[in-house]
Amino acid sequence: MSNAFRLTLTCGLFVSASLAQAQAPQPSRRDVADTYASLCANCHGPKLQGALGPNLVDDTWKSGADDESIARSIREGQLAAGMPAFSGSLSPQDIRALVIYIREQGEERRSQATPFAKPAADKAVRSELHAFKLETVTEGLDTPWSVAFLPDGRMLVTEKAGRLRVVEKGRLLPEPIAGTPDVWSKGQGGLLDVAVHPDSAKNGWIYLSYSDPGANDSAMTAIVRGKLREGRFVEQQTLFRAPAELYRTAGVHFGSRFVFDGKGHLFFSIGERGHKEDAQDLSRPNGKVHRIHEDGRIPKDNPFAGREGAVASIWSYGNRNPQGLARHPVTGELWETEHGPRGGDELNRIEPGRNYGWPVITYGMNYDGTPMTDRTAQEGMQQPVVHWTPSIAVSAADFYTGSRFPQWKNDLFVGALAQQEVRRLRIEGGKVVQQEVLFKDVGRVRDVVSGPDGYLYIAFNDPDRIARLVPAPAVKPASGKAQGAAKP
Numbered sequence: 004m005s006n007a008f009r010l011t012l013t014c015g016l017f018v019s020a021s022l023a024q025a026q027a028p029q030p031s032r033r034d035v036a037d038t039y040a041s042l043c044a045n046c047h048g049p050k051l052q053g054a055l056g057p058n059l060v061d062d063t064w065k066s067g068a069d070d071e072s073i074a075r076s077i078r079e080g081q082l083a084a085g086m087p088a089f090s091g092s093l094s095p096q097d098i099r100a101l102v103i104y105i106r107e108q109g110e111e112r113r114s115q116a117t118p119f120a121k122p123a124a125d126k127a128v129r130s131e132l133h134a135f136k137l138e139t140v141t142e143g144l145d146t147p148w149s150v151a152f153l154p155d156g157r158m159l160v161t162e163k164a165g166r167l168r169v170v171e172k173g174r175l176l177p178e179p180i181a182g183t184p185d186v187w188s189k190g191q192g193g194l195l196d197v198a199v200h201p202d203s204a205k206n207g208w209i210y211l212s213y214s215d216p217g218a219n220d221s222a223m224t225a226i227v228r229g230k231l232r233e234g235r236f237v238e239q240q241t242l243f244r245a246p247a248e249l250y251r252t253a254g255v256h257f258g259s260r261f262v263f264d265g266k267g268h269l270f271f272s273i274g275e276r277g278h279k280e281d282a283q284d285l286s287r288p289n290g291k292v293h294r295i296h297e298d299g300r301i302p303k304d305n306p307f308a309g310r311e312g313a314v315a316s317i318w319s320y321g322n323r324n325p326q327g328l329a330r331h332p333v334t335g336e337l338w339e340t341e342h343g344p345r346g347g348d349e350l351n352r353i354e355p356g357r358n359y360g361w362p363v364i365t366y367g368m369n370y371d372g373t374p375m376t377d378r379t380a381q382e383g384m385q386q387p388v389v390h391w392t393p394s395i396a397v398s399a400a401d402f403y404t405g406s407r408f409p410q411w412k413n414d415l416f417v418g419a420l421a422q423q424e425v426r427r428l429r430i431e432g433g434k435v436v437q438q439e440v441l442f443k444d445v446g447r448v449r450d451v452v453s454g455p456d457g458y459l460y461i462a463f464n465d466p467d468r469i470a471r472l473v474p475a476p477a478v479k480p481a482s483g484k485a486q487g488a489a490k491p
């Protein structure tokens with residue numbers, strides 16, 4: 004018996020103090036699936052299919068379909084109808100985790116019942132607005148991470164292990180580009196994004212982001228630019244590198260994506276490197292979206308440029324693992340996709356100086372099913388435009404700017420790793436008014452790029468390849484309800 008325990012037994016004061024505490028349930032440390040199995044399954048069924056209590060995965064709700072209504076049902080119960088109140092035994096965090104769990108189970112049941120397109124070679128897929136084929140451009144790559152196009156039509160591809168590859172007329176050149184930076188290739192780290200300067204026909208600049216190795220096996224996302232000459236990366240300049248003491252040893256959450264604003268600025272993102280609290284700390288670069296001049300200088304009008312102790316390149320903060328950044332082709336707004344924990348993947352509209360909330364607010368819970376927080380909103384913190392709960396494991400995003408799929412013009416295309424899907428999002432007035440799953444289950448989607456030739460390029464992992472969506476003219480677009488249509 005521990006001393007503390009003996010004290011509470013022998014001292015009446017301590018006993019009453021701990022009883023008072025027991026009235027406010029603390030978050031449990033067990034998996035939400037166990038909580039469900041022990042407290043809910045005997046009435047709602049082990050698979051949530053319903054028994055004495057109603058089915059919780061059929062998308063019909065008597066007491067409200069939104070998260071808060073479901074949380075209220077669990078918290079307050081419906082005593083007369085036989086649903087006990089759990090506010091006395093479950094913490095708000097546990098109740099939030101149960102809501103996420105119910106959402107996950109419902110989505111799993113729905114996706115089992117929905118015939119999502121799984122495009123095979125040369126087989127046309129009908130979607131709501133266009134029919135397309137998914138055509139392989141090149142295989143033979145090792146974990147491609149990012150795709151960009153040179154003005155002459157050649158394609159650059161980063162491989163996570165640290166190689167920059169060139170694809171010329173559909174042929175992967177055998178030799179990687181020499182002279183790119185050494186990368187920390189562990190966990191999620193490696194050579195990450197590649198971007199070609201919008202004026203590169205004149206200036207030749209190619210931008211790379213990567214996990215830069217630091218002391219004691221630590222790493223942080225860093226940014227360089229350089230030029231391609233005779234198969235080499237030359238004239239390299241470091242544009243962003245954090246002080247060595249800010250590097251982190253975790254193998255996760257490096258970000259990162261680039262986007263140019265066409266006015267001389269470069270945006271890039273860095274994940275929180277597995278240290279949640281860093282995302283709220285303005286003296287650290289991780290868990291942020293940054294803005295610099297294209298040559299690395301800090302714009303004087305950055306939101307924290309004048310603040311003592313703040314990293315001057317920070318544009319927004321409270322971002323968990325932003326792996327997608329894209330600029331709206333008409334409004335110029337900056338949109339970001341952010342990989343959440345279990346639940347709580349986000350699509351955000353990034354505005355300068357704003358706090359996007361991680362980890363203070365989130366729609367997710369811990370990967371192991373233990374609760375995190377019940378706070379999904381707070382004064383002074385931005386709400387996502389959309390959150391995906393359950394998670395799709397959102398990765399990259401790009402607006403379609405080509406003309407081969409005219410009805411997709413300016414739609415946002417979003418890739419997902421775990422759910423292996425590409426979604427089309429229609430955005431109007433800063434809101435997502437429509438979501439469609441274009442296809443699923445042909446590989447983990449790592450990058451999505453609107454190509455200069457009007458095709459939509461996709462980098463897949465497992466199996467590794469670059470493919471593109473090309474119009475399939477012979478097939479009439481599906482009318483009415485399309486396959487895989489999802490609610491926003």
Ligand code: HEC
Nearest residue numbers: 042043046055056064065066067073076081084085086101
């Ligand atoms: C003793 C049986 C019983 C247990 C235990 C129980 N429920 Fe229920 N639950 C019910 C019944 C009966 C209803 C329907 C209440 C009504 O008709 O208003 C219900 C309703 C609900 C609803 C609202 C459904 C709707 O259509 O709006 C939710 C959500 C819910 N329960 C979740 C849970 C969760 C989560 C647990 C475990 C923490 C749980 N229940 C435990 C019997 C139970």
